[in-house]
Amino acid sequence: MEIHEFQKMMRHLYFQRDSDRGVEGTYNWLVDEVEELGEELRMTPFDKEALGKEFADVIAWLSSLANIMEIDLEKAALDKYNHKCPKCKKSPCQCTF
Amino acid sequence: MEIHEFQKMMRHLYFQRDSDRGVEGTYNWLVDEVEELGEELRMTPFDKEALGKEFADVIAWLSSLANIMEIDLEKAALDKYNHKCPKCKKSPCQCTF
Numbered sequence: 443m444e445i446h447e448f449q450k451m452m453r454h455l456y457f458q459r460d461s462d463r464g465v466e467g468t469y470n471w472l473v474d475e476v477e478e479l480g481e482e483l484r485m486t487p488f489d490k491e492a493l494g495k496e497f498a499d500v501i502a503w504l505s506s507l508a509n510i511m512e513i514d515l516e517k518a519a520l521d522k523y524n525h526k527c528p529k530c531k532k533s534p535c536q537c538t539f
Numbered sequence: 540m541e542i543h544e545f546q547k548m549m550r551h552l553y554f555q556r557d558s559d560r561g562v563e564g565t566y567n568w569l570v571d572e573v574e575e576l577g578e579e580l581r582m583t584p585f586d587k588e589a590l591g592k593e594f595a596d597v598i599a600w601l602s603s604l605a606n607i608m609e610i611d612l613e614k615a616a617l618d619k620y621n622h623k624c625p626k627c628k629k630s631p632c633q634c635t636f
Contacts (some may be wrong), residue, residue, distance in 0.1 A: 443616075443617060444540060444541050445545060445598070448617075448620075451620065451622060454630065455622075455624055455631050455632050456624075456631065457631075459564055459634075469576075469577055470573050471629075476569065476570060477551075478549065478603075482562075482563075483608070490609075493608060493610060494611075494618065495615065497601070497608075497612055498615045498616045498618065498620060502599060502619070504601070506571055507594075508594055511580070511590060513587070513590060513591050513594050514591075515598060517591070518591035518595045519545060519594070519598050520545075521591065521595065522595035523548065523549060525552075527553075531559055533552055534551055534553065534554075534576050
């Protein structure tokens with residue numbers, strides 16, 4: 443599925459709730475989801491299915507936040523990262539820092 | 540571009556560096572990018588182009604982390620969010636909490 447299409451699906455599912463919650467509340471929720479991803483990464487034994495769900499939540503909430511801010515996540519991603527490193531302009535990246 | 544394709548592009552650009560940096564370092568960088576997104580959201584006046592770049596960085600680092608963990612971000616996202624809310628199973632979401 444295209445990034446744009448996923449964002450559109452999230453808009454259909456959640457835009458009213460996201461919009462009511464607002465930017466700050468939705469951003470805070472994204473932060474919580476990133477923390478949960480971090481907790482899952484530290485789990486032993488490693489649970490790949492549970493980890494996948496945490497990755498899903500992060501991209502879902504990032505899409506929700508982009509919807510509220512009227513940012514096209516796919517366009518933004520490809521404007522910056524489009525088959526070359528935005529810093530060194532090489533593919534693969536050859537940044538030296 | 541498909542989520543899977545974007546992740547693959549990030550793998551081509553950054554996998555060696557991501558892999559050398561490791562899970563913890565890459566996760567910490569993702570957290571930094573989420574914080575930068577938060578800072579940009581609070582900026583006045585609102586700068587949509589700068590904001591787009593911060594969204595781009597978050598999805599880029601999320602993809603890098605998924606690459607290291609061998610998680611298919613698109614599959615994970617669609618396994619959990621596939622045209623209905625994973626909690627109430629409705630579209631749009633009708634969760635009452």
